[in-house]
Amino acid sequence: MSAHRSVYRKNVKVAERKGAGGWLAERLSSLVLVPLTLWALWSAAMIAGTGYEGALAWFAQPLNAWVLAATWLITLWHMNMGITVIVEDYIHKRSTLGLLLGLNTLICLALAVVGLLFITRLAVGSDPLPAGFGV
């Protein structure tokens, strides 16, 4: 991305001094996602087969909605870092690299916003969409 302003000394690229933070963020998000993923799998099994009313009842529990929102955001953060690493490893053309990294972040942000909107509406018991959007 354009944020990468590589520094060269004697024509050799030197460290960008942001590796440790990224490394820690990967580990921290992984560590937190271990229990959250198990909880999500358990929740999926609890919701499966309960239909529309059952799913709404699950969201009516505030703790479920809050933990799901946290899981959603941390998952997308982790996903963004993972896809970034893969793209950086295999794409060497500057323009394609920038495009794909931008697209990756754009998709993660879009999923975060849309997901949080749905989770919030389900948690507070809003009328089904598109209610509230001029209908």
Added chain:
Amino acid sequence: MSDPLSGTPADPAGPPRFYTLQPNGRIRPTSPHLQIWRWHVTMLGSILHRITGSGLVGGAVLVALWLGALAFGPGAYDAFVGLAGSPLGLIIWFALSLAGFYHLASGIRHLVWDTGAGLSPRGASTLTTVTLVFTVVAALAFWGWLFASGKVTL
């Protein structure tokens, strides 16, 4: 063996594609690629970690669609569940659960390695094999439970 300073292969007939030109003009050997290494299970583990991680992006999109269907009311939700519960839908969820269990277990494997433990060749291979076996067992147990309890039916 080659001379790392001159970058000249000790065997003149050696394949020159193992050498690369650095920005400062020096010739440096490159790491051997897949077809050079003897196959080992940690290699499969690493490749699978990336493939499953990428595949789970699709899972995140499906979860977003599920949330959307639920937020759009009973009609949209029933349509979503109808597709998700179809044979093709169940195959996709099963594949995603395999990817999820693998990425989870493999991620824990990486966290263990990050502590410095299990990094001997034998230990690393054992840990990776355990990860692979766990993936299959966990996914089958998860779906066995879902079907046996009647939560999911065909």
